[in-house]
Amino acid sequence: MVFSHVSLTSKPTMENFKNLYLWMIIPFIIIQIGIFNYYWPKFDNVTWEIHIHYWLVTAWYILVIIQPYLVIKGKISRHRTLGIIGILVAGGVIFTGFSLLDIPLKIIAAADLNRQGPPVAFFYGTIVVEFVLMVAFVYSIYKSMIHRFELKEHAWWLICSVFFMMPPALGRGMIVFWRSILLPENFNPMIVFVSAELIYLPIFLFFTFKFGKFKHQATFLVVFLTLFRFLRIPLGSVEIIQEFLEAFIKW
Numbered sequence: 046m047v048f049s050h051v052s053l054t055s056k057p058t059m060e061n062f063k064n065l066y067l068w069m070i071i072p073f074i075i076i077q078i079g080i081f082n083y084y085w086p087k088f089d090n091v092t093w094e095i096h097i098h099y100w101l102v103t104a105w106y107i108l109v110i111i112q113p114y115l116v117i118k119g120k121i122s123r124h125r126t127l128g129i130i131g132i133l134v135a136g137g138v139i140f141t142g143f144s145l146l147d148i149p150l151k152i153i154a155a156a157d158l159n160r161q162g163p164p165v166a167f168f169y170g171t172i173v174v175e176f177v178l179m180v181a182f183v184y185s186i187y188k189s190m191i192h193r194f195e196l197k198e199h200a201w202w203l204i205c206s207v208f209f210m211m212p213p214a215l216g217r218g219m220i221v222f223w224r225s226i227l228l229p230e231n232f233n234p235m236i237v238f239v240s241a242e243l244i245y246l247p248i249f250l251f252f253t254f255k256f257g258k259f260k261h262q263a264t265f266l267v268v269f270l271t272l273f274r275f276l277r278i279p280l281g282s283v284e285i286i287q288e289f290l291e292a293f294i295k296w
Contacts, residue, residue: 062200066114068255071248072207073106079211079218098141102210104134109203135186138210142179146172147294163234170281172290174274175213181266182209188263201256205263208249212274215241238275246271 084091084099108131115124149168156165185206192198219241224232249267258264280286 062113062196062256063117065200065204066110066112066117068252069106069110069113069204069207072211073110075244075248076102076106076207076211076214079215081218082221083214083217094141094144098138098145101134101137101141102214105131105138105210106207108134109207112203113200132186132190135182135206139179139183142175142182146176150290150294163232164278164281166278166281167234168281169287169290170277170279172294173280173286174277177273178209178212178270181270182206184266185209185263197256201258201261202263204252204256205267208245208252208267209270211245212241212270215245234278238277242271242274 080099084095108127112124112127112131115121115127149171153165153168185202189199189202189206192202216237219237223236223240227236253259253264
């Protein structure tokens with residue numbers, strides 16, 4: 046539930062989070078910039094699943110801006126009502142996110158073996174990485190719900206939920222960016238990984254410092270998943286993983 050049923054009894058705690066809604070605009074802008082050239086120039090050609098997923102994720106980011114604003118303004122009734130809507134939006138994000146995991150397999154099936162570009166392992170690894178990120182998003186929503194009466198816990202899990210959703214959009218944006226300035230033979234997926242993380246990590250560390258959450262479980266999870274993303278190609282190179290994905294992900 047999105048910032049629902051939080052306690053307003055602790056003034057110092059509320060002081061720490063009084064401008065949270067403004068800070069949450071930062072990841073919203075980053076994800077929109079990241080996905081812009083990947084989504085909008087292809088608007089008429091993308092599938093309905095991509096359209097729905099894009100707008101649901103956008104709605105989620107907007108909710109995580111609006112909800113803390115409603116709390117600070119004391120509009121708790123509206124906050125709770127919007128929290129129920131937030132559960133539905135999160136469910137839609139999860140469903141559409143999992144439904145899009147077959148896209149890398151479609152790219153592999155249609156790929157020209159003589160065309161220069163990322164290795165096949167990149168696409169298999171992308172499925173693994175994005176599946177794990179979706180699971181982390183599900184977990185963050187679950188934790189935010191069970192801690193809905195504890196403002197600091199509730200808020201931090203929801204803040205981290207947007208960071209679990211950011212890497213795929215940011216990564217796709219960096220792919221478009223680097224392909225636009227590099228020759229195909231010079232394109233290296235590692236350039237995409239590093240450049241995306243050099244944007245992602247400073248922003249997350251800023252939030253971690255801002256809200257004093259260096260030793261929090263959600264923080265450890267974000268850091269672990271950052272390291273995990275660098276295993277994309279090694280994981281995608283494992284034949285057993287490739288066979289498993291081909292067998293269980295259908296389109």
